[in-house]
Amino acid sequence: MKIKTAVAQSKGEDIKIQDAILDEPKANEVLVKIVASGICHTDAAGRDSGMTPYPVALGHEGAGIVEKIGSSVTTVRPGDHVVLSFPYCGHCQNCLNGHPANCFRSGELCFAGHNYDRTHRIHSTDDQDISVFFGQSSFSTYSVADEHGVVKVDKNVDLNLLGPLGCGFQTxxxxxxxxxxxxxxxxxxxxxxxxxxxxxxxxxxxxxxxxxxxxxxxxxxxxxxxxxxxxxxxxxxxxxxxxxxxxxxxxxxxxxxxxxxxxxxxxxxxxxxxxxxxxxxxxxxxxxxxxxxxxxxxxxxxxxxxIEGDAIPQLFIPKLIRFYQKGEFPFDKLVRFYKYEDINQAFADSADGSVIKPIIKIAE
Missing domain, CATH: 3.40.50.720 (NAD(P)-binding Rossmann-like Domain)
Structure with missing residues (x-):
């Protein structure tokens, strides 16, 4: 499917929103329409450091609505509101011991640029692979993420606010x-x-x-x-x-x-x-x-x-939302919203400290 995504082409360059092609989700994956995405310091590092192969579609604090699920997915269904968090394998010793943030494949799944099966889902319009970031690349109109990185959340809470729970606030x-x-x-x-x-x-x-x-x-x-x-x-x-x-x-x-x-x-x-x-x-x-x-x-x-607050996202993020609903975790006081096309200004405001947590609104 055709999408728009915010891509860093090389070290230190401004991010550019461009047209791209997104593959269908595989059996273990979820297609999400991104509503909004927070900006985190790690996105700036991804833009500037080369930690993920260029070109890379950035964004890793996404929130959105499930559009389609793969044949093996059981934890979410189309129409669910979700937060996208860090990817993990679910099979290694640390994952099985309840510490998925310390997954043995964490570095690969977050920064190597490919999906869980070591193939790519995002491609340029001339059919070149674009690296995925943190298993989600949420500065995009749509994202394909592994089920392990998808967290179902309460539909009664403003979805625009929730993306940063996937990384910064959770950490x-x-x-x-x-x-x-x-x-x-x-x-x-x-x-x-x-x-x-x-x-x-x-x-x-x-x-x-x-x-x-x-x-x-x-x-x-x-x-x-x-x-x-x-x-x-x-x-x-x-x-x-x-x-x-x-x-x-x-x-x-x-x-x-x-x-x-x-x-x-x-x-x-x-x-x-x-x-x-x-x-x-x-x-x-x-x-x-x-x-x-x-x-x-x-x-x-x-x-x-x-790393990542030693959290199991599927358990911890709903807890944080409940604390928010009770007025005990008022993270909404930290955010400022930006239009999709103003993404580079949002990065600049985050870098100079004038904004604590920028959130990019992607869906109209």
Whole structure:
């Protein structure tokens, strides 16, 4: 079928919306009419880094309506409202143990550019393959996704809002609720108050944390953090974050989360932990140098990378929607909507921090 899709042709170039051909879904796949899709930092990385072979049709926080299902699909049917999340095989040890975000084939299924069976579904009008991104390429009018990446959601909630639950919001909230599982009245600090950090903050409030400390360099984002559950906020440009955190919690915090990917900030997120505290790393980062004895092992601290909030999307995304419906996870406060043709402006606004979570409306 003929579709429109937003494609990055080479490193650093603006995305271009172009005509393309989308194949029919295979037995394990679902055809979805995309209504809207969030923009995540990983989309910018996909545009600029070459992590997926060019040309690549980007987008990985899609929400839409099921149009057609393959012969083996049982969890959704045409007409269902769905969120598209990360792909996973469903068969490896980690998937079977309930940790599909750590699927042995995760890197391949998200970034190699092909579908589950190692063939392509998206083609240019001159019959050249276009790489799929995160198994969905949701900056498209239609998408074909593996059933494992499709989550049925409540039709009573505005579908335009829901795409970011498939990645960014799930990552932040899931890291707290699924992975860290903080004890009631424990203390947490979150470095970076973008979409992922603020989602973690709202989840920490749901979990009943005592001190929920937000650290950022933008006062407007810290104001948002205060409104969403932060008990204290620190602008690390004007205040030494480590000193300020230890003044609030002298023994160190139980948990810290870094969403920035900045090496110096990552070091701070470990320094502020109490002995035996846990640091979760969520940002895309480069090299970080530790003195293992002094920084980590000597006080039994844990430094752990967490992917996609260690979530099972089919279970966790409906939970987040229920929290939203009860007013406990008001992620709608973080979004700004854009027209499909304004997608590059949305990327720019996300990059300069003026918008926390852009969402592209694709369906008319």
């Amino acid at each position: 932040g909230a899931g890291t707290v609720l699924n992975f860290l599982k903080p004890e009631f009245a424990s203390n947490i600090v979150i470095f970076g108050t973008g979409a992922v950090g603020l989602s973690a903050m709202m989840a920490a409030k749901i979990a009943g944390c005592d001190h929920i400390i937000a650290v950022d360099i933008h006062d407007n984002r810290l104001d948002m953090a205060k409104n969403l559950g932060a008990t204290e906020t620190i602008n690390s440009v004007t205040t030494d974050a480590v000193d300020a955190i230890k003044a609030i919690v002298p023994g160190g915090v139980d948990y810290s989360i870094d969403t920035t990917g900045v090496s110096s900030v990552i070091k701070q997120s470990v320094t502020v932990l109490k002995p035996s505290g846990v640091n979760a790393l969520l940002g895309i980062a480069g090299d970080v140098t530790y003195n293992i004895m002094n920084d980590i092992m000597g006080e039994s601290k844990q430094v752990v990378g967490v």
